[in-house]
Amino acid sequence: MAHSHGHTPAAWTGVIIAFIGFCTGSVFMVIPSPVGVAASLVLILAGAVVGGIMRAAGLGAKSKGLTEDQLRAHKQKLAQSQAATPTAQTAEAHS
Known part of the structure; x- marks a missing residue:
């Protein structure tokens, strides 16, 4: 089974938005601007929210749950x- 390792549209979008937030936050820390730093923090959080929404919309990694056939075979085994x-009760009875 191939794993995506996070290479999904939702992951890429969330990381890119957060990366831009980190970059602008770094610039606004050097140029003393508390409003710019706060805006950058909002942008970082927006990256997480956008990535989560895209994942919920089906653009993220697929579920790793068992299929019905796999679940049935696991229960049988x-x-x-x-x-x-x-x-343990049978073992105690023989003692």
Whole structure:
């Protein structure tokens, strides 16, 4: 199964917006401008919000959950292993 490692439109957009916020924040810290620094912080938070909204819209990484067939096979395997293993009550009864 191939993993995206964050290479999705939602991740790229969120990171780019946050990166611009960090860059402008750095400039506004050198040029003493508290309003500019505050605006840059808002821009950084906007990157997180935009990335989250895009992910919710389906532009992010896909869910890594099990499919119905995988879940059914996992439950069968679990039931077989439990049936093959004696329980603690059975072990106590034989003692």
